[in-house]
Amino acid sequence: MEQIEQLRQTLRQYEYEYHVLDNPSVPDAEYDRLMNELKNIEWQHPELITLDSPTQRVGAKPLAGFAQVIHKIPMLSLDNAFGDDDLDGFLRRIESYIHVSSSQLTFCCEPKLDGLAVSILYENGLLTRAATRGDGTTGEDITANIRTIRNIPLKLNTLNPPARLEVRGEVFMPQVGFNELNEKALAKGEKTFANPRNAAAGSLRQLDPKITRQRPLIFNAYGIGVYESDDELPNTQFERLQWLKSLGIPVNDEICLAQGRTALLAYYTDIQTKRPTLGYDIDGTVLKVNDIALQEQLGFISRSPRWAIAYKFPAQEQMTI
Numbered sequence: 001m002e003q004i005e006q007l008r009q010t011l012r013q014y015e016y017e018y019h020v021l022d023n024p025s026v027p028d029a030e031y032d033r034l035m036n037e038l039k040n041i042e043w044q045h046p047e048l049i050t051l052d053s054p055t056q057r058v059g060a061k062p063l064a065g066f067a068q069v070i071h072k073i074p075m076l077s078l079d080n081a082f083g084d085d086d087l088d089g090f091l092r093r094i095e096s097y098i099h100v101s102s103s104q105l106t107f108c109c110e111p112k113l114d115g116l117a118v119s120i121l122y123e124n125g126l127l128t129r130a131a132t133r134g135d136g137t138t139g140e141d142i143t144a145n146i147r148t149i150r151n152i153p154l155k156l157n158t159l160n161p162p163a164r165l166e167v168r169g170e171v172f173m174p175q176v177g178f179n180e181l182n183e184k185a186l187a188k189g190e191k192t193f194a195n196p197r198n199a200a201a202g203s204l205r206q207l208d209p210k211i212t213r214q215r216p217l218i219f220n221a222y223g224i225g226v227y228e229s230d231d232e233l234p235n236t237q238f239e240r241l242q243w244l245k246s247l248g249i250p251v252n253d254e255i256c257l258a259q260g261r262t263a264l265l266a267y268y269t270d271i272q273t274k275r276p277t278l279g280y281d282i283d284g285t286v287l288k289v290n291d292i293a294l295q296e297q298l299g300f301i302s303r304s305p306r307w308a309i310a311y312k313f314p315a316q317e318q319m320t321i
């Protein structure tokens with residue numbers, strides 16, 4: 001591998017350690033030194049610049065508007081449960097539909113991040129396009145802004161990437177970053193955001209990626225949309241998320257498996273207890289039938305899956321700014 005690609009790979013590894021593992025192996029100064037070295041080489045030889053170079057996170061210039069993206073696979077919303085009886089209704093519907101007792105069913109349980117759902121497309125391992133959920137069928141092309149989010153890899157960490165992989169997940173703003181953003185805005189007499197979700201949405205809908213780049217945004221994947229490859233995907237939700245992690249894509253640490261009603265309720269209670277200490281807003285949990293074949297058998301009810309439910313927390317008294 002020639003020297004410039006070796007330099008890029010080293011920088012990708014350092015970015016991954018810092019932004020995804022939260023565990024850098026070198027001091028920031030060493031990262032900065034190598035990044036400046038790469039920038040100098042690319043400045044002298046612009047013909048060597050590649051789409052996936054770590055220098056290419058910030059878009060060139062502001063957009064005039066957002067292009068539209070049609071989602072090949074609709075990004076649907078979730079049916080909500082607000083109490084144990086709603087959850088029981090969800091479990092009973094599954095039992096009657098696929099004649100399996102819910103006590104035998106394994107669920108992949110995830111925190112429901114309170115941010116903005118996005119779709120990120122990787123073609124032959126390179127990030128080529130990203131879009132908002134929009135109305136579920138049509139979203140906005142926010143590729144330039146998504147590329148500025150440090151924990152989103154510009155290149156998948158694999159020697160044989162799938163031809164096409166659409167990663168779906170949530171972009172959110174941690175509470176500390178949100179408070180700092182609002183303090184700075186107040187000091188400059190600019191408008192403040194009511195909550196981290198609005199701040200994340202506002203930051204992603206910036207026409208100038210240089211502004212988005214300055215915002216403390218984080219991405220966590222929760223699913224896969226379009227997938228084209230000679231290799232099969234794993235056949236459970238949980239294993240698919242582990243596979244995404246192996247590619248360098250960030251996945252939330254609070255995801256785990258639970259079998260049967262009691263374990264589901266225990267997960268819900270556990271996350272509700274942890275909620276004040278997570279450092280980011282969540283508005284509940286998402287409980288998904290883990291086995292993909294069963295998901296496909298269960299399908300969707302109009303706009304939301306029969307196989308998944310968002311079990312929400314009671315509305316929290318909103319902080320007043």
Ligand SMILES: Cc1c[n+]2nc(N)[nH]c2nc1OC(C)C
Pocket residue numbers: 076077078110111112113117222223286288305308
């Ligand atoms: C809309 C949505 C939102 N969330 N959030 C998580 N964690 N998983 C998840 N899955 C979703 O939809 C799939 C069930 C298709």
